[in-house]
Amino acid sequence: MIRAALIGNPNVGKTEIFNRLTGLSQKVGNFPGVTVEKKAGMLVHRGREIEVVDLPGAYSLTAHAVDELVASDYIVLERPDVIVDIVDGINLERNLYLTLLLLEMDANLVVALNRWDMVAARGMEIDIEKLSELLGCPVVPTVAITGCGLEDLKDSIVDAAGQKRAKGQGAALNYGDDIEQLINKVEDVIKECTALNGRYPERWLAIKMLEGDERVMEQTRAILSSSQLADILSIIEAEEAAIK
Numbered sequence: 325m326i327r328a329a330l331i332g333n334p335n336v337g338k339t340e341i342f343n344r345l346t347g348l349s350q351k352v353g354n355f356p357g358v359t360v361e362k363k364a365g366m367l368v369h370r371g372r373e374i375e376v377v378d379l380p381g382a383y384s385l386t387a388h389a390v391d392e393l394v395a396s397d398y399i400v401l402e403r404p405d406v407i408v409d410i411v412d413g414i415n416l417e418r419n420l421y422l423t424l425l426l427l428e429m430d431a432n433l434v435v436a437l438n439r440w441d442m443v444a445a446r447g448m449e450i451d452i453e454k455l456s457e458l459l460g461c462p463v464v465p466t467v468a469i470t471g472c473g474l475e476d477l478k479d480s481i482v483d484a485a486g487q488k489r490a491k492g493q494g495a496a497l498n499y500g501d502d503i504e505q506l507i508n509k510v511e512d513v514i515k516e517c518t519a520l521n522g523r524y525p526e527r528w529l530a531i532k533m534l535e536g537d538e539r540v541m542e543q544t545r546a547i548l549s550s551s552q553l554a555d556i557l558s559i560i561e562a563e564e565a566a567i568k
Contacts, residue, residue, distance in 0.1 A: 325373045326485040327402075331395055331426070332410030333419055334381035337438040337468035341410060342378040344471050345478070355394045369478040372485075377404070385425050399429060400524060405485040407431040408477070413443040413450060413465070423459065424497050430525040432487070433461040434480045440465035440473065506534055506563050513555045519547045534560060
């Protein structure tokens with residue numbers, strides 16, 4: 325069975341796409357430990373069963389809000405086979421911020437470029453092939469309210485589930501030379517910890533540590549050796565001192 329998660333900014337048509345993909349098979353509950361609603365459903369495409377989970381709408385994955393925390397935890401800890409990022413085609417630049425964060429997490433990503441009818445109606449031009457090349461993942465034009473493009477989206481989910489996204493493939497945020505050096509230093513320490521190998525995306529984990537993410541530090545404190553933790557804290561302290 326393929327596990328696919330839908331994510332996107334609020335009001336991009338994510339719920340409509342979820343409803344069209346899963347139809348009457350939906351189940352509603354709560355994500356573990358929180359009152360945030362969890363919707364899941366099933367579909368079968370090309371002989372493959374696909375479980376679709378509708379993640380809460382989010383602008384980022386910094387976990388400052390409960391919805392963002394739920395979405396981030398699900399992606400990092402549950403590791404679904406495919407993440408479908410619903411992007412509003414008429415607000416591409418704003419929506420792609422979340423897309424880049426997902427790529428930073430080494431997510432196996434498919435982008436659904438929604439409101440494609442409105443893109444055409446406004447005379448906007450988006451080079452789908454070039455965008456797909458730059459992001460390093462499939463980009464599928466969709467129209468949620470009519471269902472246009474959803475068969476192609478299902479095809480892309482099945483195809484993506486059978487592939488492993490190469491680490492560092494496609495676009496990634498660049499934080500500038502100084503910060504990138506710090507990220508690389510923390511990544512080098514993380515790579516020394518065999519217990520962390522494959523558990524978290526290394527670059528994402530390094531960035532969260534440099535951000536001082538208390539949840540991430542708590543989750544990894546017992547896994548890192550005392551010397552590895554000391555090295556990471558030393559790098560963080562040096563960064564803070566430089567900023568001051």
